Amino acid sequence: MKTHFLLNSSPETFEKLRCQCEELADIWNISLKIVCKIVLIAEELYTNAIKYSSADNVEITLEKKDAEIIIEYKDSGPPFNPLRVTPPDLNLPFEKRCAGGLGLHLVRHLTESSIYSREGSKNILRLTLRTSKCSQERRSGLKK
C-alpha cells in the first residue's frame, strides 16, 4: 500500500498531503496519533527543503508494511544529509536555548530508523515509523 505526493513551494501542495494523510487513518487502520507523526515528519522535511535548499520540488512516498510506515523523502537540492545536522543541546538553560533547530531533531526522534543516500541528483531519506506505541526507551535516553 503506497501513496505518493509531489510537493512544490506552494503551501497548498502540503495541505493536500495533510488532508490525504488524515484519510489514511481509516484506509490503513492506523491511529490519528500516528497520522499526526507522519504529517509532522513530512512538514519538517518539506519546510526545511523549501526554506534552506534550492530544491524545486519534494517527493514523499508513504508505504504501510505490517506494523511499520515507511516514509521515503526525495528532493532535488544540493547534497545535504539532514541526519548529520548537530542536534540542539536540550540541557542548556532556557536563557541560552534557541527558538529554532528543532525540526530535524523531531524527525530523528519520531522515527525508528533513518537512512540517507545521495542518488544521482537527489537527496533521499528512508525513514521508518512504528505504528505501535513509540518506545519509551528512546525518549528517556534523550536527555543523557
Add this chain to the structure above:
Amino acid sequence: MLTGEALRPKKITMHITTSESNGHVTLCITGRLDSGTSEEADKWIETFELQKDTSLLIDFSELDYISSAGLRVIFNFARRLKDQGCKFAICSAQDHVREIFEISGFDAFIPLIKTPEDFT
C-alpha cells in the same frame, strides 16, 4: 483520553481566545500551530498585552497539532513572559502534543500541568 475526533480535520486552522477568571488570564489555542499558522499566531501574541502581576494559563486542550514552527512561537512567547516576570503554565495538552514538547525539552522551562485547576 485522546479520541480520534479531536484530531479530525477542522475548518478552523488556528484560533486564539482569552478569558479571565480566578485572578488569572486563560489563553486558549485551538487547532493547529504549524508552519501554516505560526505567522498568524506570532502576530496575535505580539499584540497581546498582559497586565503586570497577572498570571497566564495557556490552555492546549483543543490544540490538535504542533510542529517546530509552532514550538518556535511558544518559545518566543515564553521568553517574553519570563522577561516580564509573569507566572505562566500550559495545561491540558493532548498526549501527542505533550510528547512533542518533551522531545524538544520544552517541559524543562514551561510548566505542563494536567488541568486548569492545578494552576495555583
